Amino acid sequence: MTDHSSDIDSVSGKSTTGHEWDGIKELNTPLPRWWVITFYLTILWSIGYWIVYPAWPLIQSNTTGLFGYSSRADVAVELANLEKIRGDKMAALGTASLADIQKDPALLALARAKGKTVFGDNCAPCHGTGATGSKGYPNLNDDEWLWGGSLDQIMHTIQFGVRSGHAKTHEGQMLAFGKDGVLKSDEIVTVANYVRSLAGLPTRNGYDAAKGQKIFAENCAACHGDAGKGNQEMGAPDLTDKIWLYGSDEASLIETIAQGRAGVMPAWEGRLDPATIKAMAVYVHSLGGGK
Amino acid sequence: MNKTVNPNELKPADDVGPLYAARKKVYPQSVSGTFRRIKWGLMAFCLGVYYFLPFVRWNRGLGAPSQAVLIDLPNSRFYFFFIELWPQEVYYFTGLLIVAAVALFLMNSVGGRIWCGYLCPQTVWTDLFYAVERLIEGDRRERMKKDASSDPMKLERISEIVLKHSIWLLIAWWTGGAWVLYFNDAPTLVKELVTFQAPMIAYIWIGILTATTYLLAGFMREQVCTYMCPWPRIQAALTDEWALNVTYRYDRGEKRTSVKKAAELRALGQQVGDCVDCYQCVAVCPTGIDIRNGPQMECIQCGLCIDACDNVMTKIGRPKRLIGYDNDINIHRRQEGKAPIYRIVRARTIVYSAIIAAVGGIMSYTLATRSLLDVNVLHDRNPVAVKLSDGSIRNAYTVRLLNKSGYDRVIAIDASGPVNSTVHVVGVDSVTPDRPMIVIPRDATSELRLLVTAPADNNPEKSIPVHFHVTDIGLGVVASATDNFVSP
Numbered sequence: 001m002t003d004h005s006s007d008i009d010s011v012s013g014k015s016t017t018g019h020e021w022d023g024i025k026e027l028n029t030p031l032p033r034w035w036v037i038t039f040y041l042t043i044l045w046s047i048g049y050w051i052v053y054p055a056w057p058l059i060q061s062n063t064t065g066l067f068g069y070s071s072r073a074d075v076a077v078e079l080a081n082l083e084k085i086r087g088d089k090m091a092a093l094g095t096a097s098l099a100d101i102q103k104d105p106a107l108l109a110l111a112r113a114k115g116k117t118v119f120g121d122n123c124a125p126c127h128g129t130g131a132t133g134s135k136g137y138p139n140l141n142d143d144e145w146l147w148g149g150s151l152d153q154i155m156h157t158i159q160f161g162v163r164s165g166h167a168k169t170h171e172g173q174m175l176a177f178g179k180d181g182v183l184k185s186d187e188i189v190t191v192a193n194y195v196r197s198l199a200g201l202p203t204r205n206g207y208d209a210a211k212g213q214k215i216f217a218e219n220c221a222a223c224h225g226d227a228g229k230g231n232q233e234m235g236a237p238d239l240t241d242k243i244w245l246y247g248s249d250e251a252s253l254i255e256t257i258a259q260g261r262a263g264v265m266p267a268w269e270g271r272l273d274p275a276t277i278k279a280m281a282v283y284v285h286s287l288g289g290g291k
Numbered sequence: 292m293n294k295t296v297n298p299n300e301l302k303p304a305d306d307v308g309p310l311y312a313a314r315k316k317v318y319p320q321s322v323s324g325t326f327r328r329i330k331w332g333l334m335a336f337c338l339g340v341y342y343f344l345p346f347v348r349w350n351r352g353l354g355a356p357s358q359a360v361l362i363d364l365p366n367s368r369f370y371f372f373f374i375e376l377w378p379q380e381v382y383y384f385t386g387l388l389i390v391a392a393v394a395l396f397l398m399n400s401v402g403g404r405i406w407c408g409y410l411c412p413q414t415v416w417t418d419l420f421y422a423v424e425r426l427i428e429g430d431r432r433e434r435m436k437k438d439a440s441s442d443p444m445k446l447e448r449i450s451e452i453v454l455k456h457s458i459w460l461l462i463a464w465w466t467g468g469a470w471v472l473y474f475n476d477a478p479t480l481v482k483e484l485v486t487f488q489a490p491m492i493a494y495i496w497i498g499i500l501t502a503t504t505y506l507l508a509g510f511m512r513e514q515v516c517t518y519m520c521p522w523p524r525i526q527a528a529l530t531d532e533w534a535l536n537v538t539y540r541y542d543r544g545e546k547r548t549s550v551k552k553a554a555e556l557r558a559l560g561q562q563v564g565d566c567v568d569c570y571q572c573v574a575v576c577p578t579g580i581d582i583r584n585g586p587q588m589e590c591i592q593c594g595l596c597i598d599a600c601d602n603v604m605t606k607i608g609r610p611k612r613l614i615g616y617d618n619d620i621n622i623h624r625r626q627e628g629k630a631p632i633y634r635i636v637r638a639r640t641i642v643y644s645a646i647i648a649a650v651g652g653i654m655s656y657t658l659a660t661r662s663l664l665d666v667n668v669l670h671d672r673n674p675v676a677v678k679l680s681d682g683s684i685r686n687a688y689t690v691r692l693l694n695k696s697g698y699d700r701v702i703a704i705d706a707s708g709p710v711n712s713t714v715h716v717v718g719v720d721s722v723t724p725d726r727p728m729i730v731i732p733r734d735a736t737s738e739l740r741l742l743v744t745a746p747a748d749n750n751p752e753k754s755i756p757v758h759f760h761v762t763d764i765g766l767g768v769v770a771s772a773t774d775n776f777v778s779p
Binding site: 108109238287 | 671672673674677678679680681682685687717718737738740742747
C-alpha cells in the first residue's frame with residue numbers, strides 16, 4: 001500500500017485514494033463513523049437472536065431459544081383465532097337443520113362457500129374439481145343418484161360412505177355374473193343387449209329379446225327392478241336413463257356384467273366435523289341435481 | 292450567456308463546486324391589499340371545508356350512515372351527499388380526476404399558477420404557519436434579528452419558540468384529526484378519540500399527518516414547491532405567451548431610481564422608471580425571490596408582491612400595478628406605444644373548457660341516469676353443461692344482483708334461451724316456478740345459483756345466447772345481462 005495521504009484533491013481539499021481514470025481521481029471518503037458503529041451493533045444484535053430464537057442445528061434437533069418460540073405454535077394460535085372468528089357462524093351451521101340451511105340465504109351462501117372449499121380438498125381427487133366425476137366416479141351435477149339425491153340421503157352417503165367398512169355404510173354390489181360362473185358368455189351378450197334396449201339404445205342384429213328379458217328377470221330384476229328402473233336402497237342404478245357410470249356401449253356392459261362393479265367411497269364422519277359435512281351435503285345438493 | 296466557451300480555457304474553479312445549495316431561510320413580511328384579502332378568504336374557505344365537512348349530516352334513512360361525506364372502507368362505499376358509489380363505479384373518480392387536471396390546465400392558461408398561489412394545500416398551510424409565526428415572533432425584521440442573535444436565549448425567547456411550535460403542532464394535529472373523520476362517523480370517532488377508544492389505525496394516521504403537516508408547512512415550506520413538486524415543471528409545457536402571470540412591468544419600472552432622484556431627472560426631461568428599488572416585493576415574497584428578475588420557476592404567483600408594490604406606489608403617488616397580472620406581449624406592445632390586449636378566450640382555453648364541459652357532462656348524465664339495480668351473470672366453467680338422466684341439458688350460472696337503493700326489492704328473473712327451457716334458482720321455492728321471484732336486501736349484493744334446463748328434444752346444436760332480465764316487481768325497473776347456453 002502506498003500512502004496517498006499527501007495526494008490532496010485541490011477542489012474538495014480531501015485526500016484521494018490515488019486511483020485515477022482519465023484524469024478523474026477517486027476521493028478517499030471513509031464510511032461515516034455512525035454507519036460503522038451501526039454495522040457492528042447489528043452484528044451484536046444478531047447474537048441476541050441466537051439466544052432468544054431457535055438458531056443452531058444440533059444432531060437430533062436444534063436449539064430452542066430462551067422462550068421456546070416456534071412458528072408452528074404461531075400457526076396453531078392463528079388457526080384457533082380463525083375458529084373463534086368463525087365460531088358463531090359455523091355454530092349456526094352446526095345447529096340448523098339441512099332444510100333450514102337451504103331456506104336461509106345467508107346460511108346457504110356460507111354452506112356453499114364452506115362446502116366448495118372442503119369439496120376441493122377432500123372430494124375432488126375422485127369426483128373432479130367441478131364434481132363432474134369420471135368413469136366409475138359419479139357426476140354429482142346431474143339428477144341420477146345411486147343412493148338418493150335428497151339432502152338427507154346425500155348427507156348420509158358423505159357421512160358413512162359406500163362399501164367403506166363403516167357399520168352404517170351403504171352396502172350392495174353388482175355381482176360378477178361371468179367370473180362367478182352364473183351366466184355363460186352368450187347369455188351375458190344377450191342380457192347386455194337387452195339392457196341397451198331398456199335405455200332405447202340400438203341392439204345387435206339377431207339378438208333374442210325374449211331370452212334377454214328372461215335372463216334379466218331371473219338375475220338382474222332383484223336389484224334393478226322388473227323394468228330396470230333401479231333401486232336406491234341397494235345402490236342399483238336406473239338402466240333406462242341416459243346416464244351410465246361405467247359406459248353404455250356393449251363392451252362396457254359385458255365387462256360390467258361379467259366382472260361386477262363395487263366402487264368405494266370413504267366414510268367422512270370422524271374425519272370432518274358435523275358442520276362441515278352438513279355444509280358439503282348442501283353444496284353437493286346445490287350443484288343442481290339435488291332432489 | 293450566449294458567449295462561446297472554449298473548454299480548454301476553463302479553469303478548474305469554473306466548472307466544479309458544490310452541487311448542493313444550502314437553504315436561505317425566507318422571512319416574508321406581512322402585507323395588506325387585494326390579493327392578501329383574497330388569500331385570507333380562500334384560506335378560510337378551504338380550511339373551513341376541510342375541517343368541518345365531516346360534521347355535516349345527511350339523512351339517508353335508518354341503517355345507513357348519516358354523514359354527508361364518508362369513505363366507508365370496510366363496507367366499500369363512498370357517500371357524497373345524495374350520491375352513494377360502489378367500488379365498481381370508481382370510474383366516476385377517474386372522470387373527476389380528468390376534470391381536475393384539465394381545470395388546472397385551464398387555470399394555468401388563464402392566470403398562471405392560480406392553484407399554486409392560492410389553493411394548493413402546501414401554500415394554504417404554509418401561509419397559516421407563517422401567520423402564526425408572525426403573530427408570536429413578530430414581523431420580518433424582528434424574526435431575522437432574533438434568528439441572527441448570538442446572545443444566550445432568554446426565557447421570553449424560549450417561551451416564544453415553545454408557543455409557536457405548540458400552536459403549529461396543534462394545527463397539524465387538527466389537520467390529521469380531520470382526515471380520519473372522513474373515514475368514519477365523525478361525532479362517534481371524535482368521542483372515541485378523546486376517550487382513547489378509537490382504533491389504533493386512526494391514531495397512526497393522525498400521527499402521520501400531524502408529522503407531515505408540521506414538517507411541510509413549518510420547515511420545508513417553499514422548498515416543497517421548488518424541489519419536490521412536479522407541477523411547476525409540468526406547467527411550463529402548458530402555458531403560452533397569452534397566459535397572464537404575476538409580472539414586473541419593466542417597461543414602466545426601468546430604470547429604477549429613488550423618488551428624489553427621479554424627480555430631479557424628470558425635471559431635466561430624462562426618462563426614468565417608476566420602480567424605486569424599495570425591495571418591498573422581495574420582502575413579502577414567501578419563496579424569497581425578486582419578481583423583477585422576470586418569470587422564475589420558484590414563483591408560486593401568490594400576488595403578494597403586487598399588494599406590496601401597490602402600497603408603495605400609492606404612498607408615493609404613482610399609479611398602481613407596477614407589478615400585476617400581465618404577459619410579455621403586452622410589455623412589448625406598450626414599449627411600442629400600442630394598447631395592451633388581453634386574450635382570455637382563445638383556442639387553448641376554449642379546448643380546455645370544452646373538455647371540462649364534456650367530461651363533466653358525461654359524468655353528470657351517467658350519474659343521474661345510472662340504474663340502482665344491476666345484474667352480472669357468470670357461466671359455470673366446470674362443468675359448462677350437464678346432461679340429465681332424461682337427456683335434457685342443464686347449464687348453471689352464478690347470478691350476482693346489485694341493489695344499490697335504500698330499500699329491499701322483490702324481483703323476478705326471466706331467462707330467454709333455448710326453446711321450452713326452464714329456470715330454477717337453488718334454494719328458492721317460488722310460487723311461480725318458471726319465473727323465480729326473490730327478495731333482495733337493500734344496499735347489498737345477492738349471489739344466486741341459477742339453473743337453465745333445455746329439454747332433450749330441443750337441445751340446441753351449439754352455444755346460443757341467453758338473456759337474463761331482472762325486473763323489480765314493484766317499480767318495473769329492469770336490469771339485463773346476456774350469457775350463453777352451451778351443449779356438451
